[in-house]
Amino acid sequence: MTEQATIEQDAIQRFAAILGPKGIMTDPDDISPWVSDWRGRYHGAARAILSPATTREVADCVALAAELRIALVPQGGNTSMVGGATPPADGSALILSLRRMNQIRSLSTDDNLAVCEAGVILANLHDAAEAAGRRFPLSLGAKGSATIGGLVSTNAGGTQVLRHGTMRALVEGIEAVLPDGSIFDGLDALKKDNRGYDIKQLLIGAEGTLGVITAATLRLVPAIAARAVGWIGVQTPADALALLRLVESELGDSVEGFEVIADDGLGHVLSHIPGTRSPIETRTPWHVLVEVDHGDMREPGPTERLEGALGLALERGIAIDAAIAASEAQADAFWRIRESLSESEKAQGPALQYDISVPVPRMPAFMTEAAAAAEVAFPGTSASSFGHLGDGNVHFHVRAPRGTSDGPAWITAQGQAINAFVHDAVVAAGGSISAEHGIGQMKRAELGRLASPARIHALRAIKAAFDPDGIMNPDKLIPRPDEG
């Protein structure tokens, strides 16, 4: 048993006085869904969940926490992949939920901006933007529960990063409560502002360790007026990269998605997911899924333009076979293959999955060489990769040897060594051990092992400067002293 830290009843009552009865939960049954991460890997404890309804209430809670030296764990939809929103197991922290702050304060089609409170659920922003004839161009699997505050705090990505960037590129302004309880009011969307260090950029991706994001001004883009989705068979990842360069050069900014898939992966989908079929006749070692979008109805449309580019690719021998979806239903079917990869991979047995990125030009070599090296180093395993070639972020999987029945035991025995092997290969390729998911608790020690002393020193110095008492999301992101 972990020793339980005591937060006195008196302290809870002072928070309750700020928040009122709707703003605090202390019943263990109400709290329990929120103290573990959604994948059940991290388990914490908290005596209360604070649920402020306004920025002022957040500021008052943080100021009181600073006075009492009680740590706070900010939480949105609790969909972290790295244990980033799970409180410590010793009960020394309270959860600060932003879910009640769920207003879209404004949405303007004139300047294409939406001001959203931290607790707005991503899918709700999608709907509001669509209703106004616009689009918020960031989406991911957890969109039905992930909140804007969490998405900003983790600099979320998704499948549209190639064209629109990560959350960092879509945030035009931020409102946040800093660890001393002061309010940083930076919601005004200024395209040019050189008043010193960019505090906004520092808070984006800080995983709640420097303060609590309470609202953000987000950029909207035109709705998709017309799209074309293509499937292309290629020989190698290097050819897939050559194809990316060709379509970028021919189609410019309208390339919205560019995913690479191994033939193995396609095979798993076709055998496990009912109703799927290969978009092309020819059997090729690698496949590419590309989407081209236009925000207007200009001619030539995306289909004609994609046809032109793929014609060139076939002529030049970069592509072996290609198909363009003839209908929206077929376009959805192409995407369904890509979206079913994770599920069908799971059916192949236990696997370790890595969220990594390397510079795009080095990705083809990484995909083939790191996979081969991992299979040699860990006999019986099979390694594969798929995903967003266009932004240098592939999902890299190492599957347990065929016939492994006890997945958790295999991970306990081999996990740390395989993690280190893959992460070392990523660092050698100039890459990042966390492309999308952040550091949280899960990658803290690996960050400490692999980041340069200058980077770690900078992270610690910033954390200490903003949060000298360590009350904001403790034990996340910053390597502990014994972790490098």
Add this chain to the structure above:
Amino acid sequence: MTEQATIEQDAIQRFAAILGPKGIMTDPDDISPWVSDWRGRYHGAARAILSPATTREVADCVALAAELRIALVPQGGNTSMVGGATPPADGSALILSLRRMNQIRSLSTDDNLAVCEAGVILANLHDAAEAAGRRFPLSLGAKGSATIGGLVSTNAGGTQVLRHGTMRALVEGIEAVLPDGSIFDGLDALKKDNRGYDIKQLLIGAEGTLGVITAATLRLVPAIAARAVGWIGVQTPADALALLRLVESELGDSVEGFEVIADDGLGHVLSHIPGTRSPIETRTPWHVLVEVDHGDMREPGPTERLEGALGLALERGIAIDAAIAASEAQADAFWRIRESLSESEKAQGPALQYDISVPVPRMPAFMTEAAAAAEVAFPGTSASSFGHLGDGNVHFHVRAPRGTSDGPAWITAQGQAINAFVHDAVVAAGGSISAEHGIGQMKRAELGRLASPARIHALRAIKAAFDPDGIMNPDKLIPRPDEG
């Protein structure tokens, strides 16, 4: 006389041992051009200019400076508008010139990236990109002497920000020496990287107060294949904004410039600059200059598309008259009017000039109301604005009363009151008192007076965390204790 701080000869010799004879200047005649800013407003003193040739030499110099507690003032082309690269007058600092680090380490048309050392002059990067069939889309008046290190450190802007963003949006990676002499190696261009706080974004725009940028990975874009330049007469700044929204909606990402000019300003150009003529026949109170660029030769080209959009604007009564340049020579002539505005305004007499931004939707009201209010508050003055409406950054000028012969005396008498008046209006409109030029020495006290306590606290905390001994570019950017 300012009291002179002493930097011992022994210290100079230790720097010389790191840098060799080519790497240090100690002759006062060699030093003197670099201790004042180019507009002659700030005058400093320095016993030596250190000129390292490599990142290693920069790191060794900074480590030695940290050991000896000697302050360093990083300097590129010395083109700061706010005294940002001028050393203190007491001689307590040395200049660290990056001009010898002038290599373009690589330029790849495959991934459209250039890795430039800090001392590369902007015009040289323009030339190198052009020779490779690409373009670096940031330009400004000082391009023949401004260096990449200075441009990154000040998050420079220019006329192409509407489409391509400021330097912040063009930097894909950074190498820097931190104040303890450690090297931050972040040159790899990763589109997705969530390993904690974004140190790169923190160094961009930090004006050399958190470390020395030694190199940057910069994004290139396609060369311009075809452009269209239009001149439009409108009734009000609000109509200019409506026109901006219309061309953005019709032409999307291809709008590269959108400048607004008062008829007064056009009049001054026509009377002072030989060979200029108004692009349109009708006399209108306000004018817009718009440029539309295509990176390829697709049809319809930019001229046809701009014609379509301006046709709509005339139909809807947003525009009164419009002309599209019929040749490159005519396009250059349209731009020449815009580029001559500052010069011809100068001929009108002494003026105070402000580099400010407000949110784009509030810009039309600001342009008319703040100007009218300034003229009422300071009788006899005339206030005007022109510039980049598209990015919310206009040049706001307050001219001395007609007949003022002693400009400097007028500025001494009225400057501080007018500055405060204009900056208060900017803050009231949710804007920034420094859109492009940074804070440096010039705006430090005004930043202290006007920024929120949370922002100032954050700036000071970051500075103290990175540079506890205050050796990096002292007295710049961070308000002094007595300044708020």
